[in-house]
Amino acid sequence: MIKAITGTKDILPEEIYRWRELEKIVIDTFRNYNYREIRTPIFEETKLFARGIGESTDIVSKEMYTFLDRSGTSITLKPEMTASVVRALIEHSLYKKQSLNKFFYISPMFRQERPQAGRLRQFHQFGAEAIGSNSPYLDAEMIIIAYSILKKLGLRNLTVKINSLGIPQSRENYKKILRDYLNKHFNNLSNESKKRFESNILRIFDSKEEQDQKIMANAPLLIEYLDDESLEHFENVKKALLKAQVPFEIDAKLVRGLDYYTHTTFEITSASVGAQSALCGGGRYNGLSKELEGPDLPGVGFAAGIERILLACENEKTLNIEEEKIDLFIVTLEKDLNDFAFNLAYRLRELNVSVELDYLDRSLKAQMREANKLNSRFTLIVGGEEFKNNLLVLKDMSNGQQINVPADDINKLISYIKVK
Incomplete structure (x- = not known):
């Protein structure tokens, strides 16, 4: 018998109505915030993701489905959507037609990870990108939209974590301080973190190795070294979230390792899905458009994993809608x-x-x-x-x-x- 490839899953008719209900909530919510849907190809040139995500990341170095087509071009099944959306914006000069472009999407993604509950090799995400404004209120809007969708799905055990990465200059100054601290503990770092020490030092905060976590527990934190501009931006994000009654906590170890990430980063986790607790995450990426040879445009966005969200709904016994009836x-x-x-x-x-x-x-x-x-x-x-x-x-x-x-x-x- 020929079966579905490991890490992929058939979505059967008796399940699809839950997907449709989720998608309806997603589409209706984005419409309320004036986001327009965008659909990009399922594969792109590999260099888009190498530059758009970063060659030192696990996604690019270990997880992408990459192959040569008949012309010898290196092609990759898209592992995420942000780089594709920014590429489309640049290619079609959408920034010339409108100063602020607000997009949303629902799309399959592909990563060659170890399959487990809530993590597949072909998975689906919804998300949004707003490109053209540096306003902290857009950062807050992204968090509010993501939180609103999850609440509309009936989820309760949610934690919103936020942090600020500041502007590149203050982050570079901080990296020197972090490097000085880690130099004293270098020999005790895991092999993976030793590699990240040179290529992507902030990612050491993401390490799951116990030896790394013990070292990073006492590491200096970026938020303690932010400049005034970054602090003001972060304060405005927090104020907007408080006014929208979105509960949050500051997680000073929540980082993005690439240089074009700036200011706000966030994650929403659930206590209902086990080890893979993150339902969605995002942040501001003011340098990405320039990195992809487009104009220097600020951007912010987020992505949410549909399978993982539906697993949380199942565990919390929400989204208990009736199957569709025929007339x-x-x-x-x-x-x-x-x-x-x-x-x-x-x-x-x-x-x-x-x-x-x-x-x-x-x-x-x-x-x-x-x-x-x-x-x-x-x-x-x-x-x-x-x-x-x-x-x-x-x-x-x-x-x-x-x-x-x-x-x-x-x-x-x-x-x-x-x-x-």
Whole structure:
């Protein structure tokens, strides 16, 4: 038997209605904040992500699905969306048409990670990017939107963590201080952190190794060395969140290791999904557009993992919506009435009534079982003495009540179905 590749998952019909409900909440929320949807290709040139995410990151160095196409170009299945959105903005000169561009997306991503609960190799994210303004209120808006969506999904065990990375100059000054501290402990760092010491020193804060965590517990913190401009920006973000009644805590070890990240960084975690607790994360990336050979435009955004959020919903028993019901199941009592039933179903469907009928020539009992299985609101029985008298029997499946409806009066039939 050929099976789905390890780390991928089929989303089956009985699950899809939960995805649709989540997507509806996402789309409606972004519409309220005037974000427009963008869709980019599923693969890009590898150099986009090498430059847009950073060659020293785990994503680029270990996790990307990269291959050569027939022309010899190195292609990568997109592991994240921010670089693709910024590339699209630059390529199509969207910044010339509008000073501030606000985008949202819902898209599959690909990373060759070790599969575990809430972490797949093909996974899905929704997120947003706002490019063109350095306003701290946009930083706050991103956090508010992400938190709002998660709350609308019914999630309760949420923690919003925020931090500031400041401007590049103050961060470079801080790196010297951090390097001086770590020099004293260098021999005790893990091999991975020793590599990061040279290439991406802030990422040592992300280490899961116990020896690294003990060392970093007493490390000087970036937030203690921020300049006045950065502190003012961060204060305005915090004030905006307080006014929006978004609870948050400051996590001074929450970092992004690349130079074009600036100011706010944030993460929202859940206590309902185990070790992989982060549901979404984001921050400001004022240097990314310039890094990708575009104009020097400030940007801020976030991304949220859909599978992980749905796992949290399942564990907290939220998003308990009913499966979709069809309006009508047409039951035929004789084979020679299949043509009538098929044509009636077509006419009803064209009038936005959801209809199913029997294609397997089953018995009345089997057809009624199928109607129940499909959660049909009504059944319409075609045949018998009633049909000889130009009547159809409409049965309300919620209470078993039946009425006769003229076989040639489709409007009357619809009026009964829609009354429900």
